[in-house]
Amino acid sequence: MTTITQPFLEIDHVDKIFQTNRGTYSALKNIHIEINKGEFIAVIGHSGCGKSTLLNIVAGLDKASAGGIILEGKEIHQPGPNRMVVFQNHSLLPWLTVRQNIALGVNRIFRHRSPQERRAIIDEYLALVHLTAAAGKYPHQISGGMRQRVGIARALALQPKILLLDEPFGALDALTRGRLQEQLMQICNTHQITALMITHDVDEALLLADRVVMLTNGPGAHIGRMMRVELPRPRQRMEVINNPNYYRMRGEIIEFLDQQKKSKKQQELNRISIAISRGNIEKVNLDLGFIPLTDASPLIVAQEQKLFDKYGLEVQLKRQSSWTSLAENVINGALDGAMMVAGMPLVIAAEHHQTIVTAMTLSRNGNAITLSNQFNQLHTSPIDLLREYILQAKEKPIFGIVHPASMQNFLLRKWLIKIGIQPDIDVELVVIPPPQMVANLIAGNIIGFCVGEPWNTRAVLDNVGFIIATDIDLYDGHIEKVLGVNQTWAEQYPYTHLALIRALLEACAWCQQSANREELADILSQPHYLNMNSTYIKPSLCNPLWVTKHDTRYLRQFHHFLVKNEPCITEYQWILEQLIQYQIIDGTCANSQELLTHIIRDDIFQEAIALLDPNCLAGENLSEKI
Numbered sequence: 001m002t003t004i005t006q007p008f009l010e011i012d013h014v015d016k017i018f019q020t021n022r023g024t025y026s027a028l029k030n031i032h033i034e035i036n037k038g039e040f041i042a043v044i045g046h047s048g049c050g051k052s053t054l055l056n057i058v059a060g061l062d063k064a065s066a067g068g069i070i071l072e073g074k075e076i077h078q079p080g081p082n083r084m085v086v087f088q089n090h091s092l093l094p095w096l097t098v099r100q101n102i103a104l105g106v107n108r109i110f111r112h113r114s115p116q117e118r119r120a121i122i123d124e125y126l127a128l129v130h131l132t133a134a135a136g137k138y139p140h141q142i143s144g145g146m147r148q149r150v151g152i153a154r155a156l157a158l159q160p161k162i163l164l165l166d167e168p169f170g171a172l173d174a175l176t177r178g179r180l181q182e183q184l185m186q187i188c189n190t191h192q193i194t195a196l197m198i199t200h201d202v203d204e205a206l207l208l209a210d211r212v213v214m215l216t217n218g219p220g221a222h223i224g225r226m227m228r229v230e231l232p233r234p235r236q237r238m239e240v241i242n243n244p245n246y247y248r249m250r251g252e253i254i255e256f257l258d259q260q261k262k263s264k265k266q267q268e269l270n271r272i273s274i275a276i277s278r279g280n281i282e283k284v285n286l287d288l289g290f291i292p293l294t295d296a297s298p299l300i301v302a303q304e305q306k307l308f309d310k311y312g313l314e315v316q317l318k319r320q321s322s323w324t325s326l327a328e329n330v331i332n333g334a335l336d337g338a339m340m341v342a343g344m345p346l347v348i349a350a351e352h353h354q355t356i357v358t359a360m361t362l363s364r365n366g367n368a369i370t371l372s373n374q375f376n377q378l379h380t381s382p383i384d385l386l387r388e389y390i391l392q393a394k395e396k397p398i399f400g401i402v403h404p405a406s407m408q409n410f411l412l413r414k415w416l417i418k419i420g421i422q423p424d425i426d427v428e429l430v431v432i433p434p435p436q437m438v439a440n441l442i443a444g445n446i447i448g449f450c451v452g453e454p455w456n457t458r459a460v461l462d463n464v465g466f467i468i469a470t471d472i473d474l475y476d477g478h479i480e481k482v483l484g485v486n487q488t489w490a491e492q493y494p495y496t497h498l499a500l501i502r503a504l505l506e507a508c509a510w511c512q513q514s515a516n517r518e519e520l521a522d523i524l525s526q527p528h529y530l531n532m533n534s535t536y537i538k539p540s541l542c543n544p545l546w547v548t549k550h551d552t553r554y555l556r557q558f559h560h561f562l563v564k565n566e567p568c569i570t571e572y573q574w575i576l577e578q579l580i581q582y583q584i585i586d587g588t589c590a591n592s593q594e595l596l597t598h599i600i601r602d603d604i605f606q607e608a609i610a611l612l613d614p615n616c617l618a619g620e621n622l623s624e625k626i
């Protein structure tokens, strides 16, 4: 006679398909695991692969779309005390003590037993998890680790056939987690408990499990590998770590997870290219604003190198006459987005109560302070001449800045203070659009300015001004231009936004390479962009050589395009401080910190980067540069 041995618990070719707003989503495909009595199974896989879905189906909290769960030969369809779940968030009832929380299930399941017997069960499991002394306390009076132990005791007290653990220690600190893992291992060994545990933690899986089930990423997650943990029991953490098999097994699991990560990234790439090819980009035709400046390069290069096209966008670049009109056009929706001085979104929020989102930095540095040639005399310090002029002037002399929220405003103020001149008291700072700076210097309306390139070089080569300081001297690496779009636009067109960022990042990579700089200057010089001879544009892009009567300096990398493009909250905090300090925005009324979290969307940048093929940033080290 042959005896048919059947597994204690069988997860029998389970499929799970969810109905979603967009149709159906296949979460699990053909999951088949046979579990023996007393066996401990760990399920590991990346976030969202379907681990909790599987556990819920075994618990009877959810139904399989195909296949089923068979416990001791009987198919199960609903939750029951023979399968208890311990969740990551213990889910204790806050108004009950530790004892009462455990008693709740015990009194219900063992209602046929006497109160003394039920009390004995509760005492036994309280002791098992070392919580006898805390029995009278409420959940808020005990630590996270203790609460998790109550959760385990509450589940075990019902003497289930299977213990289901959904990342039970995920929320705990490493020390507590380690202690609880050991306690759980001891309890399971002593009481021969059959357990199915979900975890993200490779070491936890190897310490506790007899077998590790590795799930592939969804959709249609299936068992990618199943590994028997060849480590003797009872296990001690140190012995486990020192076992020669340990690192081999650990390496295998990590390799599997890495492979899954790579294929997930590839899936994402495929998803976006499918979205593009299907025309799923919500808005294809975009009008983007720029100011004729060298740091408009990423926008102009994305256009000229057909990078917008590559990401499914049809862009028209719209030259703007001033920063003010550019801001107005983004606010009123005439532009889909624009390059902006970094502080502009903060000022727009304060003045117009509109949220402009920035998910990407376009450039760093690229500014200089230029003085009128009247201060460029041999044998006399230009700063002494400037000071003397300002002291003797009947009317306050004027310096040009491009926007109150611009870095040029902050840098000029700091430089003036450093040389003993009080902005607003000794000199006036007036907003002038960048292309009009040199004309105003020639006309004598201003004695100097702080502006982006090529307008400083233009003043030098036209022999009307000289550069007294660059922002490499004043604040090397500062944030300069950012991509700004309306918040409602970003919410309405998320794929378009991601495509735009990716195209611009590729353009930044192109602009960053020194080999492309001469060509870049030629591109920028065209009539519909900067409309000037490239001799004015080249010096600051290609090893600029600044010559004044006083010194000759050789500067490299005056413009940065592919460096830290991810927006960073601390940089904006600094800008915010400047805006408040110079009373450009009212620091008392604006809920400024909260504002920052709405404006700075590094999460969107991360999403764009996650989908970006690193090869697109040819010749640049992505992780170092960004």
Ligand SMILES: Nc1ncnc2c1ncn2[C@@H]1O[C@H](COP(=O)(O)OP(=O)(O)OP(=O)(O)O)[C@@H](O)[C@H]1O
Pocket (backbone or CB within 6 Å): 018, 019, 020, 025, 027, 045, 046, 047, 048, 049, 050, 051, 052, 053, 054, 218
């Ligand atoms: N009720 C539902 N309706 C539609 N889709 C769902 C539903 N529940 C889960 N999903 C999807 O099924 C997939 C698996 O989800 P599940 O929560 O099981 O993953 P997980 O591996 O446990 O993730 P994590 O480790 O982050 O907890 C996910 O893509 C999820 O979005």
